[in-house]
Amino acid sequence: MQKLYGAPGWGSAITEIMFSLAGEAYQLIDVEGFDRPGPARDKLLALNPLCQVPTLVREDGTVLTESAAIALVLLDENPQLAPAAGTPQRAQFYRLLVWMVANVYATLTYGDYPERWVSQAPQELQASTDRHRENLYLWLEAQAGDGPYWFGEQVSLLDAWFPVLVSWKPRHAWFEQHAPKIASIAHNISQRPELERVLRANQLLP
Known part of the structure; x- marks a missing residue:
């Protein structure tokens, strides 16, 4: 295994x-x-x-x-866990998959451990990466549709990111206020029964 x-x-x-x-x-x-x-x-x-x-x-x-x-x-x-090959939606799937790890993850790599990267004023690096991450999420929110998942009724591997992202900084309350579509997708995917065990084990359920 x-x-x-x-x-x-x-x-x-x-x-x-x-x-x-x-x-x-x-x-x-x-x-x-x-x-x-x-x-x-x-x-x-x-x-x-x-x-x-x-x-x-x-x-x-x-x-x-x-x-x-x-x-x-x-x-x-x-x-079956992505839009059909050759469609505009499949292209968006690829784009956002890479966008998540290329952009959002970078802010966490440097912002969560600023003392590893700068010797002076690490709190400034943390604050600036936090702000940049919020701006990234605002852009992502503007791309989102009406749900219930990112690609409408179709569940995709991209949806796996949202329950985790909303648990990281800037946290659930920020998403509810500033990125409600992302918060809604995170909620909807978290309601799927096949995910209950893993979400609970990762402390991603209330």
Whole structure:
């Protein structure tokens, strides 16, 4: 069985949601605390020099990292979890999948641990990345439709991001006020019964 290295509430939760939407089996290897020195970090570093979650070890032993890459591999095996190939919606799926990890994740990489990157006034880096992330979400909100999911009635792997994103800064209350469409998609996907276990395990349910 493929092994997913992750920690509750981190980006690995997105991959867990994707696997659950696809009905794919996996074994979760909990490496909570990987962001500081210790056995969990050592275990993850042996597979991923960047020491990031998710890190996936496939059944054939292949190590796969990066949420977007995992999504695309999963899509190869579950084509129903994205709009049809060759459609404008499929192009948007690709765009937003890469947009999430290229833009939003960068603000978290630098803003959540500013002291790693600057020696003076790390709080200024944190504040500026927080503001930039909010602006990114406002742009994303402007792209959203009327739901219930990102692509209307069709559930896609892109929807797996929203329950997790709204739990990260700037948190649920901000999304409810400033990005209600994103908040609604997060709520709707979270109501799917096949996701209850994984959402609860990642502390993403009330």
